[in-house]
Amino acid sequence: GQQVMQIPQYQHVQEGEDFTTYCNSSTTLSNIQWYKQRPGGHPVFLIQLVKSGEVKKQKRLTFQFGEAKKNSSLHITATQTTDVGTYFCAGPPYSGGGADGLTFGKGTHLIIQP
Amino acid sequence: DAMVIQNPRYQVTQFGKPVTLSCSQTLNHNVMYWYQQKSSQAPKLLFHYYDKDFNNEADTPDNFQSRRPNTSFCFLDIRSPGLGDAAMYLCATRTGTGRADTQYFGPGTRLTVL
Numbered sequence: 653g654q655q656v657m658q659i660p661q662y663q664h665v666q667e668g669e670d671f672t673t674y675c676n677s678s679t680t681l682s683n684i685q686w687y688k689q690r691p692g693g694h695p696v697f698l699i700q701l702v703k704s705g706e707v708k709k710q711k712r713l714t715f716q717f718g719e720a721k722k723n724s725s726l727h728i729t730a731t732q733t734t735d736v737g738t739y740f741c742a743g744p745p746y747s748g749g750g751a752d753g754l755t756f757g758k759g760t761h762l763i764i765q766p
Numbered sequence: 767d768a769m770v771i772q773n774p775r776y777q778v779t780q781f782g783k784p785v786t787l788s789c790s791q792t793l794n795h796n797v798m799y800w801y802q803q804k805s806s807q808a809p810k811l812l813f814h815y816y817d818k819d820f821n822n823e824a825d826t827p828d829n830f831q832s833r834r835p836n837t838s839f840c841f842l843d844i845r846s847p848g849l850g851d852a853a854m855y856l857c858a859t860r861t862g863t864g865r866a867d868t869q870y871f872g873p874g875t876r877l878t879v880l
Contacts, residue, residue, distance in 0.1 A: 756808035
């Protein structure tokens with residue numbers, strides 16, 4: 653079955669430093685989605701990437717989708733304490749139908765030290 | 767306005783005592799999903815409905831069942847909860863009209879098994 657790997661599992665940064673999490677799928681994805689989950693909360697949708705090589709920005713967050721549509725990254729510039737949480741990548745299989753559920757990566761827990 | 771609603775937000779049950787979690791949506795989406803998320807882990811897909819068609823993941827235990835009486839509501843039934851079933855249960859919806867549409871998550875129900 654499809655597997656989605658995500659590294660690192662934990663990342664400690666000083667406030668103001670940059671942060672990157674990487675996601676790699678064992679199969680080609682039709683799209684990749686990124687979610688943020690605060691402690692005690694539920695996953696909140698951040699963005700979806702669909703096209704090969706796509707890059708999208710949301711303020712200090714930059715998302716990339718690989719050319720082969722099997723990997724992706726999320727980069728946060730100049731982290732702030734509000735960025736604390738777990739960042740998950742997730743994707744449906746390329747060969748699937750419109751109703752397929754998401755396979756999530758294990759997530760990267762971002763811990764920020766003031 | 768809330769789009770995916772889960773009740774209750776916190777549920778406590780006893781070992782072996784059946785429990786039902788509910789999800790409702792105001793989005794009129796075709797697809798509804800149930801995910802299980804254990805502490806510090808990624809959400810794991812249990813099953814989903816496309817309209818009235820039920821799709822079970824291969825590794826979802828028989829102890830978990832689901833019902834979707836109409837478009838708006840979907841229920842998760844745990845017939846005999848064990849201690850290992852303590853988790854956050856997340857409901858999500860999706861239009862299901864294409865591979866590129868996103869999922870909307872509810873706030874989750876945190877299940878405790880005593």
